[in-house]
Amino acid sequence: xxxxxxxxxxxxxxxxxxxxxxxxxxxxxxxxxxxxxxxxxxxxxxxxxxxxxxxxxxxxxxxxxxxxxxxxxxxxxxxxxxxxxxxxxxxxxxxxxxxxxxxxxxxxxxxxxxxxxxxxxxxxxxxxxxxxxxxxxxxxxxxxxxxxxxxxxxxxxxxxxxxxxxxxxxxxxxxxxxxxxxxxxxxxxxxxxxxxxxxxxxxxxxxxxxxxxxxxxxxxxxxxxxxxxxxxxxxxxxxx
Amino acid sequence: xxxxxxxxxxxxxxxxxxxxxxxxxxxxxxxxxxxxxxxxxxxxxxxxxxxxxxxxxxxxxxxxxxxxxxxxxxxxxxxxxxxxxxxxxxxxxxxxxxxxxxxxxxxxxxxxxxxxxxxxxxxxxxxxxxxxxxxxxxxxxxxxxxxxxxxxxxxxxxxxxxxxxxxxxxxxxxxxxxxxxxxxxxxxxxxxxxxxxxxxxxxxxxxxxxxxxxxxxxxxxxxxxxxxxxxxxxxxxxxxxxxxxxxxxxxxxxxxxxxxxxxxxxxxxxxxxxxxxxxxxxxxxxxxxxxxxxxxxxxxxxxxxxxxxxxxxxxxxxxxxxxxxxxxxxxxxxxxxxxxxxxxxxxxxxxxxxxxxxxxxxxxxxxxxxxxxxxxxxxxxxxxxxxxxxxxxxxxxxxxxxxxxxxxxxxxxxxxxx
Ligand SMILES: Nc1ncnc2c1ncn2[C@@H]1O[C@H](COP(=O)(O)OP(=O)(O)OP(=O)(O)O)[C@@H](O)[C@H]1O
Ligand SMILES: [Mg+2]
Numbered sequence: 001x002x003x004x005x006x007x008x009x010x011x012x013x014x015x016x017x018x019x020x021x022x023x024x025x026x027x028x029x030x031x032x033x034x035x036x037x038x039x040x041x042x043x044x045x046x047x048x049x050x051x052x053x054x055x056x057x058x059x060x061x062x063x064x065x066x067x068x069x070x071x072x073x074x075x076x077x078x079x080x081x082x083x084x085x086x087x088x089x090x091x092x093x094x095x096x097x098x099x100x101x102x103x104x105x106x107x108x109x110x111x112x113x114x115x116x117x118x119x120x121x122x123x124x125x126x127x128x129x130x131x132x133x134x135x136x137x138x139x140x141x142x143x144x145x146x147x148x149x150x151x152x153x154x155x156x157x158x159x160x161x162x163x164x165x166x167x168x169x170x171x172x173x174x175x176x177x178x179x180x181x182x183x184x185x186x187x188x189x190x191x192x193x194x195x196x197x198x199x200x201x202x203x204x205x206x207x208x209x210x211x212x213x214x215x216x217x218x219x220x221x222x223x224x225x226x227x228x229x230x231x232x233x234x235x236x237x238x239x240x
Numbered sequence: 241x242x243x244x245x246x247x248x249x250x251x252x253x254x255x256x257x258x259x260x261x262x263x264x265x266x267x268x269x270x271x272x273x274x275x276x277x278x279x280x281x282x283x284x285x286x287x288x289x290x291x292x293x294x295x296x297x298x299x300x301x302x303x304x305x306x307x308x309x310x311x312x313x314x315x316x317x318x319x320x321x322x323x324x325x326x327x328x329x330x331x332x333x334x335x336x337x338x339x340x341x342x343x344x345x346x347x348x349x350x351x352x353x354x355x356x357x358x359x360x361x362x363x364x365x366x367x368x369x370x371x372x373x374x375x376x377x378x379x380x381x382x383x384x385x386x387x388x389x390x391x392x393x394x395x396x397x398x399x400x401x402x403x404x405x406x407x408x409x410x411x412x413x414x415x416x417x418x419x420x421x422x423x424x425x426x427x428x429x430x431x432x433x434x435x436x437x438x439x440x441x442x443x444x445x446x447x448x449x450x451x452x453x454x455x456x457x458x459x460x461x462x463x464x465x466x467x468x469x470x471x472x473x474x475x476x477x478x479x480x481x482x483x484x485x486x487x488x489x490x491x492x493x494x495x496x497x498x499x500x501x502x503x504x505x506x507x508x509x510x511x512x513x514x515x516x517x518x519x520x521x522x523x524x525x526x527x528x529x530x531x532x533x534x535x536x537x538x539x540x541x542x543x544x545x546x547x548x549x550x551x552x553x554x555x556x557x558x559x560x561x562x563x564x565x566x567x568x569x570x571x572x573x574x575x576x577x578x579x580x581x582x583x584x585x586x587x588x589x590x591x592x593x594x595x596x597x598x599x600x601x602x603x604x605x606x607x608x609x610x611x612x613x614x615x616x617x618x619x620x621x622x623x624x625x626x627x628x629x630x631x632x633x634x635x636x637x638x639x640x641x642x643x644x645x646x647x648x649x650x651x652x653x654x655x656x657x658x
Contacts, residue, residue: 001512064571064652086577091651103655105570107256117572119245165574 005100010076012172013038013061015118018070020056020226030056032072032226040171041093043194043204046216048223054207055100057223058174061205074172091119091123096165100176102157104149104164110136111145114163121168135163140189155182162190172203179213191216241578250586253558261590264554267547268594268634272627274540276602277609279623282533284610287618289525299337299483300520301490303476305503305513321506322512323463324470330478330496335489337481338368339471343457349417350450357403361393362416362450364457369477370395370430373592374443378410378430381453390455395430416452424456464505472506478515490515493595520590545632548638551590555583555642560654561647566646576647583646588632595631599624 015036022028031053038044046054059065061070063079072080076092079087091097104113113133123131136145139159149157158181165173175194179187191213196205206217214220215234222229254261304318320343331339343360351357370380381393394414401408408414412428435447454471461472480489493515497503503513516524559566566579603619609616 058653062571064655085577088570088573088575091571097571099571099655101655103564103567103571105568107252116569119241120569120573120575120578123241125245168573 009040010035010073012040012042012207014061014071014073014074015057016071016073018060018067018072019109020053020065021114023070025064029226031060031067034226034228035070036228038172038203038205040203041198041201042219043198043217044206045217045220046205046207046223047209047211047214048229049221052223053175053226054223055176056226058097058176058205058207061172062095062174064097065143088120093116093168094170095172095174098158098162098165098167098173098175098178100180102161104157104160108140108147109146109148110152110160113149113160114167117164117168122176131167135167136160139163139193139237155186158182159186159190162193164166166193166197170202172205173197173203175206177207179208187213241581243650246581246585248577249582250589252587253562254589257558260554261486264550265547265590265594265597267543267550269547271540271544271547272595272606272630272644273475273602274543275537275630276599276623276627277605278540279465279533279620280603280606280618280635281462281609281613282529282536283620284606284615284618285613286429286526286529288615288642299480299486301478301480301486301493301515301517302521303478303493303497303513303515305474305507315650318474318649319507319511320459320461320472320474321503321511322473322476323461323465323470323502323506325463325466326497326501326503327473327476329431330476330493330503333489333492333496335480335492336484337479338371340366340477340479341342341454341471342369342475342477343454343459343471345452345456345458346417346419348419348421350403350414351417352408352412352414355404359448359450360560364452365575366454367478370432370452372510374431374433378428381429384453384455387597391453392424393429393453394426394427394626395432395451396428397432397435397449399435400450401428401431403448408565412443416450419458424452426436426452426612461506465500465502472502483525486517491519538611544634547594548591548634551587551635551638552642554590555587555639556645558586559583559646562646563649563657566649567651567657570649570651571655577651580643580647583643584636584639586656587643588635591631591633591638592628593631595634598631599627602627 015034015037018034019029020031022030034057046057048054056065059072060067063074063082066119067080068188071078074090079090079112082090105116108116111129111132114135115128118128118131118183133142133145136142139162141156141159141163144152144156149160152160158178162175162178165175173194178190178194182190194204194206195216204217208214218234220232220234222232303322305321306318323343327339327341330336342363342365345364347359347362349356349358350362367380367383376398378395381395382391384390396408408428408431410428410430414426414428416424416426418424457471459472460469462472463466478489478493480486497513497515501513507513569579603624606619607617
């Protein structure tokens with residue numbers, strides 16, 4: 001199922017022999033010689049035990065971190081050597097990041113948090129807040145727009161974080177355990193949103209510990225100790 | 241990021257720490273308030289003093305003997321060095337219309353009938369002082385120079401007349417208690433139309449003044465030139481016949497003072513005997529006021545500096561506290577410039593906020609000082625504008641380094657920051 005559509009254009013994300021090493025006393029190989037290609041519009045899940053390098057992988061694609069070796073390309077552009085300013089552009093326009101730990105601004109309301117990425121894209125205030133409210137509606141938080149993160153439950157914060165990742169309408173969505181802190185019902189709702197995004201043509205890279213969640217993707221990348229242990233194609237009928 | 245949004249975000253973070261922000265801005269508030277207070281006072285003093293001199297006719301040359309540098313007050317400390325001989329010689333110079341000596345007679349009290357008013361001094365001068373002056377009532381006293389008996393007459397200013405119940409008026413008999421308990425009985429012959437000081441050297445304002453002829457004057461010395469005992473005055477006004485000749489008269493008088501005069505010999509070593517025109521004196525006063533203003537402004541600048549350091553310090557703390565927020569903003573697309581702008585605007589708000597608070601406090605302080613000194617208020621409006629500018633500059637300067645260090649925060653480290 002992969003490959004035929006995307007062969008003409010560069011892949012959405014391409015990692016070529018990427019390593020990320022931390023040298024604090026004993027060197028830690030968070031990622032070790034990883035090569036991976038995500039076609040446009042593909043839906044990939046990353047699984048692996050704690051500390052296997054899943055978040056590190058997402059940080060590299062999201063231009064938050066730089067590889068110690070190898071190249072990371074987003075939409076055909078090598079982001080590992082980009083200037084700071086260009087990296088900020090990739091973070092603001094190309095990718096939407098849902099963090100494992102939400103990372104919401106404590107002093108801003110839900111709608112202001114969601115609108116924040118648009119502030120840095122020079123979108124007018126009225127339009128920003130309108131789009132933010134629209135997205136909060138879509139994640140089922142239309143009645144919580146004026147709440148601060150401290151006034152929201154964990155699952156609600158997670159949904160605000162997802163709304164914020166989607167507000168710039170990014171081609172690539174990076175989600176680090178978006179269902180890790182929520183009940184099954186909310187989890188189902190979040191996964192439904194990701195399905196919708198996939199159906200709309202967005203490229204999705206999702207980290208999860210739950211096999212059932214991973215099965216909704218097209219492929220599952222299994223990480224262990226910073227290396228790719230294997231890539232499983234999910235049975236198309238089973239996933240649909 | 242647009243300016244409105246950075247203002248909104250900065251204002252919100254300041255509101256998150258109201259007390260801290262207020263204490264931070266206090267240094268700026270004090271600095272700006274001090275600058276405005278003292279500049280207002282300086283401008284008011286200058287306007288008042290210079291205005292008085294501008295009112296006095298341009299054809300006058302003032303003779304004073306003052307401590308030998310140009311920093312001292314122009315006349316208050318003048319020593320009695322000008323003898324009758326000097327006054328007579330100068331009166332004969334080309335271009336001189338008249339010469340008016342002036343001195344003070346120490347007194348303890350003045351009384352009319354049973355009413356007594358305590359006064360520590362009255363003024364001795366010649367009727368020439370009153371030549372171009374209007375009287376409300378009566379006129380000048382008689383000239384005492386002809387060697388006849390001393391005229392027992394006195395002229396007074398309106399405020400001096402008002403010291404006595406029901407006012408002094410022409411014909412009232414007043415007895416003056418002088419040094420050594422001697423009494424002098426005089427008759428009031430004139431009340432001036434207004435209180436303006438007739439001689440800028442004697443000071444300004446509406447101080448009550450009593451004028452007696454010079455024959456009542458009691459400070460005498462042996463003239464080095466003539467060898468006789470004669471009156472010696474601390475202040476002399478030379479009036480040129482023609483305003484155009486004032487400078488020439490000044491030169492002539494100064495030459496005389498430097499060479500043949502009694503004054504040159506009587507003046508203590510470190511004293512300077514000088515002939516000054518209105519312009520000279522205005523310039524000197526302006527210099528004194530300017531130097532004072534500069535000095536005080538210097539102190540205020542130090543206060544602003546302390547304020548700036550306070551802002552820089554708080555901003556650095558704030559950058560540290562908000563490391564995680566900076567990481568979040570960068571993770572969702574903020575450039576280094578956006579972050580820099582955000583923190584710079586916050587420092588700027590603190591600086592300008594402090595200045596805006598400092599201006600009214602400074603104006604109030606200036607008003608109090610000016611009222612206390614009984615001067616009309618002159619507001620240096622340029623400085624009120626400049627204060628806001630200073631607040632802006634202080635904000636930017638003190639925010640620059642903290643904002644720069646915020647901009648450099650690495651997003652991945654910042655997101656991990658707890
Ligand atoms: N800043 C750092 N300094 C040193 N080691 C680090 C640092 N960040 C991550 N690591 C190490 O890199 C490895 C991979 O970390 P990563 O966060 O990618 O794990 P993960 O797969 O996301 O785990 P989890 O499922 O618990 O979130 C871990 O062993 C971790 O200790
Ligand atoms: Mg992780």
